[in-house]
Amino acid sequence: MSELEKNPEAAAEELPPEALEDPLYFDPEPKEGASAHIRSFPAAPEFMEPLGYPGERPENWKEVALNKMKDLRGKFRSFRLFLDICVKCGACTDKCHYYMGTADPRNMPVGRQDLLRSVYRRYFTLPGKWFPSLVGARDLTEEVLDEWYTYYFQCSECRRCSVYCPYGIDTAEITMAAREILDSVGYGMKYTNEIITKVFKVGNNLGLPKPALESTLEDLEEEIEDDTGVKVRLPLDEPADILLVTPSADFFAEPHIDGLIGYAKVFHATGAKWTLSSYASEAANFAMFIGSYENMRRIALRIRKAAIDLGVKRIIIGECGHAWRAAYQFLNTLAGPFDFLDPNYPVPQHICEYTWDAIQKGQLKFDKSQNDWIKLTFHDSCNVARASRMGDYPGGQFDIPRNILKAVCNHYYDMPEGTIKEETLCCGGGGGLLTDDLMELRKKGGSPRMKALKQVAEEYGVNKMAAICAICKTQFSKIMPEFGFGMDDIMSVHQLVSNAIILPGSEQEKELMEQEEKEEAADAAE
Amino acid sequence: MLTTLFALLYYVAFAIFVGGVAYRIWEYWNTPKPANIPTTPAPTTRLGVAWRMFKEVLFFESLWKGNKWIWIFAQLFHASLWLIIIRHARYFLDPVPTIVVLAQPFGKYAGLTFVLGALGLLARRMFVPRVRYISAPSDYLMLLLFIGIGFSGLMMTFVNHTDIVAVKAFFLGLMTFNWQPLPSTLPLLVHLGLVAIWMIIFPFSKLLHAPGIFFSPTRNMPDNPREKFQPVPWLPPVDQVEYDPPHGS
Numbered sequence A: 001m002s003e004l005e006k007n008p009e010a011a012a013e014e015l016p017p018e019a020l021e022d023p024l025y026f027d028p029e030p031k032e033g034a035s036a037h038i039r040s041f042p043a044a045p046e047f048m049e050p051l052g053y054p055g056e057r058p059e060n061w062k063e064v065a066l067n068k069m070k071d072l073r074g075k076f077r078s079f080r081l082f083l084d085i086c087v088k089c090g091a092c093t094d095k096c097h098y099y100m101g102t103a104d105p106r107n108m109p110v111g112r113q114d115l116l117r118s119v120y121r122r123y124f125t126l127p128g129k130w131f132p133s134l135v136g137a138r139d140l141t142e143e144v145l146d147e148w149y150t151y152y153f154q155c156s157e158c159r160r161c162s163v164y165c166p167y168g169i170d171t172a173e174i175t176m177a178a179r180e181i182l183d184s185v186g187y188g189m190k191y192t193n194e195i196i197t198k199v200f201k202v203g204n205n206l207g208l209p210k211p212a213l214e215s216t217l218e219d220l221e222e223e224i225e226d227d228t229g230v231k232v233r234l235p236l237d238e239p240a241d242i243l244l245v246t247p248s249a250d251f252f253a254e255p256h257i258d259g260l261i262g263y264a265k266v267f268h269a270t271g272a273k274w275t276l277s278s279y280a281s282e283a284a285n286f287a288m289f290i291g292s293y294e295n296m297r298r299i300a301l302r303i304r305k306a307a308i309d310l311g312v313k314r315i316i317i318g319e320c321g322h323a324w325r326a327a328y329q330f331l332n333t334l335a336g337p338f339d340f341l342d343p344n345y346p347v348p349q350h351i352c353e354y355t356w357d358a359i360q361k362g363q364l365k366f367d368k369s370q371n372d373w374i375k376l377t378f379h380d381s382c383n384v385a386r387a388s389r390m391g392d393y394p395g396g397q398f399d400i401p402r403n404i405l406k407a408v409c410n411h412y413y414d415m416p417e418g419t420i421k422e423e424t425l426c427c428g429g430g431g432g433l434l435t436d437d438l439m440e441l442r443k444k445g446g447s448p449r450m451k452a453l454k455q456v457a458e459e460y461g462v463n464k465m466a467a468i469c470a471i472c473k474t475q476f477s478k479i480m481p482e483f484g485f486g487m488d489d490i491m492s493v494h495q496l497v498s499n500a501i502i503l504p505g506s507e508q509e510k511e512l513m514e515q516e517e518k519e520e521a522a523d524a525a526e
Numbered sequence B: 001m002l003t004t005l006f007a008l009l010y011y012v013a014f015a016i017f018v019g020g021v022a023y024r025i026w027e028y029w030n031t032p033k034p035a036n037i038p039t040t041p042a043p044t045t046r047l048g049v050a051w052r053m054f055k056e057v058l059f060f061e062s063l064w065k066g067n068k069w070i071w072i073f074a075q076l077f078h079a080s081l082w083l084i085i086i087r088h089a090r091y092f093l094d095p096v097p098t099i100v101v102l103a104q105p106f107g108k109y110a111g112l113t114f115v116l117g118a119l120g121l122l123a124r125r126m127f128v129p130r131v132r133y134i135s136a137p138s139d140y141l142m143l144l145l146f147i148g149i150g151f152s153g154l155m156m157t158f159v160n161h162t163d164i165v166a167v168k169a170f171f172l173g174l175m176t177f178n179w180q181p182l183p184s185t186l187p188l189l190v191h192l193g194l195v196a197i198w199m200i201i202f203p204f205s206k207l208l209h210a211p212g213i214f215f216s217p218t219r220n221m222p223d224n225p226r227e228k229f230q231p232v233p234w235l236p237p238v239d240q241v242e243y244d245p246p247h248g249s
């Protein structure tokens, strides 16, 4: 046990003041093993086999692991190249939020890569075979395997490191490969693999079967009608023009569900014929987290099948960071080509692209004052920021959500430079780490983002943060109370849209018209 | 004797260098990039990618964002290296092209900035705890090798002048298989010996970053996964797959 854990308060006093304020603060002295004790639960055999992995570690696990490494090296240029060309310059060492939060050098991106690179060198390169200690090569042992499991499940695959690396080395690629190797020897992670199994069985991460979805959607329709007096539909499995695929947390969790209400209202206001699918009731693709293209494809194909079966013309993805990456960078690649869809729209499209488009066309009417009590900032979800795009120019993924927020909210402030847009800090719970067994890591990894938020809270009185990622939202509602915020200080982007939107024929429209009339009358009286 | 030794050494070193690097490039070239994974925001066109790559290779754009000190030392080191390489072309080309002649005066001092840059990088490796943590013995040796090359070169330029006409004759002789005697001054032999080592280890070490950067998928792919269908080469086409059966509802 380290000093820090024995006596956390004493340690807090010793910390320099900037450690508590500067979002980008990192400990200049790495503390080896500081987060070695944080380990997620491994998966039971019943959650390995459905994914095509062995339930137990095979006798010849070492051979299997090395063969897998060889296989991946032949299949992924990123993996092979990144292991070869890192010059150990150190530019990435202070860029990972898990290093900032834990000071464990194995959480420095290059430190994380080296866990695997050292083994790769030993078995696949001449210098490593001949002079292992000279080039930092080591044998593959059980301890090494455990170390991989520990630290490759302390990476959220957020790609922040790849922004600063002179060669674009993306530790997320190494992490994915490492997890695939671990899975191949029966050493999977409970949380990710359980969820993937659920998708195969039921269709979504939460395990909500069709009847549960139906009743949820009905409840939401009632709620909207009570609120606005307008009958807004949330169709399920109906023939339509648009298939909406959204993370299943949107059916269930707060503040996600308010975002779903927002999408429904936008679709209603634009007169779109849309539907959800019970078969493809999940936009998230956790197989991406474990680097398994086969499983990722199996999940992606559900979207293809649903699109064919429902006869839609477009596919739109709801608010989710990694799901948007899985859709943007992988859907076409794994389940395409989508030549049966309407070629006038990109496949897939993001709900924010749709909403922004409608705003620009003047199809949506807002009463921004509904959000006047909110001073808002926006968390760029890392997978959206660094692994995707929105709109038709680079960086559209930063502008479009902000444009929407500014269209529905009068008080918007960005968090400090260096913590937003392409440099955004991960929420700390991405990449398959959103599990209670990793709570300590999630808090520590989320602390840089929380410090950035605190800065704008103090400077501008920001009281809410919006996000477009299901994982971010869940993670923040969990950790924000630890940092002096409320658990509902995280909001969905489309929740803010939903607050401000004026549906044709709604109570809100009537109120607004009455108010306008009164104002006009007052003006006339003067 | 010495001439023969160095002549053979240089043939071997050159063969390993060229063959090895070519082999690596062939390997990288032939390893699939199964998905479109540029670090975004990324250019959407080939031309845009060329521009991004240009800025990376010449100006280390990402490194600039990452760490200013490393950037300064790395720029000193690499910019000097370019000048030095141009300057050294005069030993292999006859007649000497104008650009090489023009680079002479700068090339001379580039040796100094080259060593300075390498020393800066070495200091970081030794004194910044995070960088020390990630450094293997080979990382230090690599820098010492460069410092050795630079230092022995500087000795010849500024202290103990070498008969460069003879050196040129030696190299031209190597190229035409008509060996000429190599002057046997110590700095020169050290210099040439270290350069040969550098060429030999190049294809087996992190020095591969030089050709490697051009192959980096996060930097060299245009951001167009929606616009262009780029299938995974080892997965069967989509009309040959089986879907998960629908769930009983």
Ligand code: SF4
Pocket: A085, A086, A087, A088, A089, A090, A091, A092, A093, A109, A110, A164, A165, A166, A167, A168, A169
């Ligand atoms: S920035 Fe890139 S090259 Fe430098 S140490 Fe990190 S991964 Fe290696």
Ligand code: SF4
Pocket: A095, A096, A097, A098, A107, A108, A109, A112, A154, A155, A156, A157, A158, A159, A160, A161, A162, A170, A171, A172, A175
């Ligand atoms: S991908 Fe993100 S979490 Fe993983 S090492 Fe890089 S910065 Fe850290």
Ligand code: SF4
Pocket: A156, A157, A158, A320, A321, A322, A380, A381, A382, A383, A384, A425, A426, A427, A428, A429, A430, A431, A469, A471, A472
């Ligand atoms: S959860 Fe959000 S912030 Fe974290 S990795 Fe995913 S997209 Fe990024």
